[in-house]
Amino acid sequence: MTDLPETNTVMVTLVKPEGQLEVYFERRAMPEPKPHEVLVKVLTTPINPSDLGLLFGGADMTTARAGTRDGLPMITADVPPAGMRAMGGRIGDALPIGNEGCGTVVKAGDSPEAQALIGKTVALLGGEMYAEYRCLPLQMVMPLPDGTDPVDGASCFVNPLTSLAFTETMRMENHSAIVHTAAASNLGQMLVKICAKDGIPLVNIVRSDAQVAILKGIGAQHIVNSSDEDFQDKLVAAIVETGATLGFDAIGGGKLAGQILSAMEVAAVKRMTSYSRYGSDTFKQVYIYGALDVGPTILNRSFGLTWSLSGFLLTPFMAKAGMEVVGRMRQRVVNELTTTFKSHYSHEISLTEALNLDTAHAYNAKRTGEKYLIRPHG
């Protein structure tokens, strides 16, 4: 305990009223845990697409330039008017970043429950993880088995719980198979493993042969490549075979969500015995849960009137699903941390390297197969 530094370096992102985004480090006073809190030395924290949305969201990154502040690196970029409008609610607030992470409890509040965690490896949820230390209430930490590698514990929440939420949603809303886009992502690979284990038919949509190969390598059954000439036909065939009426789309922009609804409709119409001008009465649902393409969603509405396209977000899902379901989901993540929910990181970087301009451009490109892990203590 005695060797804790007096300050804690924390990354923050600030939108200034004059139309600039600044990402830099603040040296804050080391937090003091309250009775039901623990202070955690952050050992690992991943860069998820959802972190990038806050980190650089709305800024024109082609204008990004490197600088320094208090001897630490800093990135500045211009924010176009549309971005300023979208971020109206955060102008002038220096916001910490980092949804999740893993670390060691180095200090604890007075309560016995908090004290019991000293020295333990814990997974962390609750923002502000791009920092050396993080103080959190007990319900935001999840103790991991002794000997867990902090690399394995870094991404316990966002991708594992989101992919499990997809299958829970399927059951709650009475579907029997799933279509998933950007399916070669870390999350997509988890979903392939969950669905294989649970016997859920899954149609994986990817956009390159390299991604097809990744998914074949982990045993995915139905893979369609949106770059293929006959993509729509193959998608229909896979949906006919699986009976999928539920989709999760990480891309958001472009025509893909609508193409999925259309393919589901073609499959549903094949099962109809008489014509209806309103299309099939099979309910088709696609959820948009990401924005890999921030451009407009374009729906060519050739899928009747029995459909829904919705946003999907983990937190309200968990609130709706309830404590019991969420508890079951979290336990499964711990149980299968090094199998189903193993994440792969292509790059490990330090906290300050995360604000190196070249590095930032690289992880902000969100290339398939590339995933960055920040190790604040090397």
Place this chain on the structure above:
Amino acid sequence: MTDLPETNTVMVTLVKPEGQLEVYFERRAMPEPKPHEVLVKVLTTPINPSDLGLLFGGADMTTARAGTRDGLPMITADVPPAGMRAMGGRIGDALPIGNEGCGTVVKAGDSPEAQALIGKTVALLGGEMYAEYRCLPLQMVMPLPDGTDPVDGASCFVNPLTSLAFTETMRMENHSAIVHTAAASNLGQMLVKICAKDGIPLVNIVRSDAQVAILKGIGAQHIVNSSDEDFQDKLVAAIVETGATLGFDAIGGGKLAGQILSAMEVAAVKRMTSYSRYGSDTFKQVYIYGALDVGPTILNRSFGLTWSLSGFLLTPFMAKAGMEVVGRMRQRVVNELTTTFKSHYSHEISLTEALNLDTAHAYNAKRTGEKYLIRPHG
């Protein structure tokens, strides 16, 4: 009874495999009512947008040409490949048309319930109304009060029940105000009256000053004109004032559905006390129930992740709402037939005039303030 003709002239629409649409009349044998059926002389039947979808759907009406068949008028038009794909399920089937109507019971099956309706004026649902006579089971007819003008009884179902379904949906899904597009339509005017009576705040979106005037004339409170420069600002202001989180869109194509979601989000964010990168947690729902614009729906997703855009169709709504709710809705239509649910027809035409090419182009243009009523017996 004895003066019934031997044949019944029925309008049908046929898509031929070689890529042509034909709309013409068939002389069919006069139907004989079964015990629980009645034979109705169709006196009035409206041309609704949903009828036009079946009548000319998918055809390129710029290629339409007039002809005759068995001495009666006929219209032929070419169907482009996209239309042929969309209508794959109906190729080769001559489909009767006309969702609803009103008429007099001229013959009835043996059951006392059917016999009791002889001579009565009834509203009719169930398709095939663009005909001289229609034979229907009892549950598809709704007896109207003695002395009801068949013009008032013509449109008892599609618009009245759909507009009532909007307010029922509002209550079922826990919203408290509604946004409606193409709001100067017959349906829109009914909705204005229902909402005024029930104390439901309603934001009416129209696209011309003439339509603003129509709605002002019937006492609508919140009217925004999408042709105005500051449309989006005015829409936000109306949504802030009403708290609407539910929209019904008759247009379908273009950016309007997304603009409504965006305006709802701006209004919701104004009520938030802290910034969230995921937007507000206010659930925003827009239903597309029409296709006045058959072009693609374009969503600029600036409305967070707590939203849904869905198709809306009356029949599945009624199935979900249940007998009691639907019974209450139907009774209200009868009670308020000449007030809330009064339809206005700009043109009355005969059955054969409906297939005059110039007339067809006119009603197919779906101009605001123009609504056609077919009177098969003059």
